[in-house]
Amino acid sequence: MFTGLLVYVDDVILVGSSLLEFQMVKDSLHSAFGIKDLGVLKYFLGLEVAHSTSGISLCQRKYCLDLLQEIGTLGSKPVSTPLDPALKLTLDQGKPCEDVMGYRRLVGRLLYLTHTRPDISFATQQLSQFMSQPTDMHYTAALRVLKYLKASPGLGLFFPRNTPLTLQGYSDADWAGCLDTRRSISGYCFYLGNSLISWKAKKKVTVSRSSSEAEYRALAYATCELQWLLYLLKDLRISCLKTPVLFCDSQSALHIAVNPVFHERTKHLEIDCHVVREKLQAGVVKLVPIPTALQVADIFTKPLQPRIF
Incomplete structure (x- = not known):
């Protein structure tokens, strides 16, 4: 029998192999801190969890759609890859970016999205190299990643039970x-x-x-x-x-x-x-x-x- 706790500030996830052990842990925590039981995990820090008989799926659909709406690319035309294969990003290409903080916030949010979207990991790795002095070319490349996400905002990871x-x-x-x-x-x-x-x-x-x-x-x-x-x-x-x-x-x-x-x-x-x-x-x-x-x-x-x- 195994029980694990994932704690982030005041949020706790219980994982393990015994529901009886879960109840004992929850009773113990409630007596000490007065916790609220939200039931089976469905949403945690932007991660959406869906359970079925075949397995468990993780995605960040709402997080992704909120990002697209905030940047203004929700109505953009989707593209098939996060980065243009013909484009090699370098430090000195293009003009200095007018909104440096906006670029940093965008790349930071894309980095968090890679928790369930490994398909954009390389793109975010490339974009994160230019945080100190981004250019308009780098910002355009970041917007292309959003256009790629527009095609499938609910894509994520699937963990089959068998x-x-x-x-x-x-x-x-x-x-x-x-x-x-x-x-x-x-x-x-x-x-x-x-x-x-x-x-x-x-x-x-x-x-x-x-x-x-x-x-x-x-x-x-x-x-x-x-x-x-x-x-x-x-x-x-x-x-x-x-x-x-x-x-x-x-x-x-x-x-x-x-x-x-x-x-x-x-x-x-x-x-x-x-x-x-x-x-x-x-x-x-x-x-x-x-x-x-x-x-x-x-x-x-x-x-x-x-x-x-």
Whole structure:
């Protein structure tokens, strides 16, 4: 039996496996603080929760529609991707933005929306780089994200009730993807069964000398996230049925993980990157090659054409 409490200021969510335990916890809290029981979770901090016999869905539909109405894009024509694949955002393109605070507020609200919309994670990562000195081009790109959201404001995450307890992830990198710093963009996502539970798009803190190094660094980030997820599942008393699998579309990165003595490609790598090989040898993770066309994490590293997106 397991019971967990999620507390945010004066709001509390109870999760667990026993309704009897729930009642005991609520009675205890009520005697101490005088709480109000709102029943089955339906709405929490902008997150809308819907329950059905097939599973649980999360979305931020009202939050998204309120954002569209506030910015004035509720009646705009929808677009098929958050970012224009032909446009590469840089620091000095365009004229200085007239409403800097408005741009920062907009990007901040988009960042909160990524809690249920992983499809805009890369776009918000790109836009958040220009908070200090945004231009009109950056603001236009942010408005395009809103036009993309206009097409499906209620889109979110679905967690089926009957899903295998297996953990699998996807790791990818776009070498020298940032035109201003030539740093690479890495991305990963993890599924528990058929449920997407973790994802990230992030610019590296150092410049990679080759695509192999960029992909291997992305693998290291993903491996650390995988280890944290395993710790979390253990705390929740959930055991994976099989060894977690991490998919990567770079053969050279997979070779480095097996044998770090890989000539010119590895002599510039820091020691901490070899956490991948350590976890591989310990049996914590299994690395599997995957074709680029099937690389799910590609959506977190670069703007894609509509068909691929």
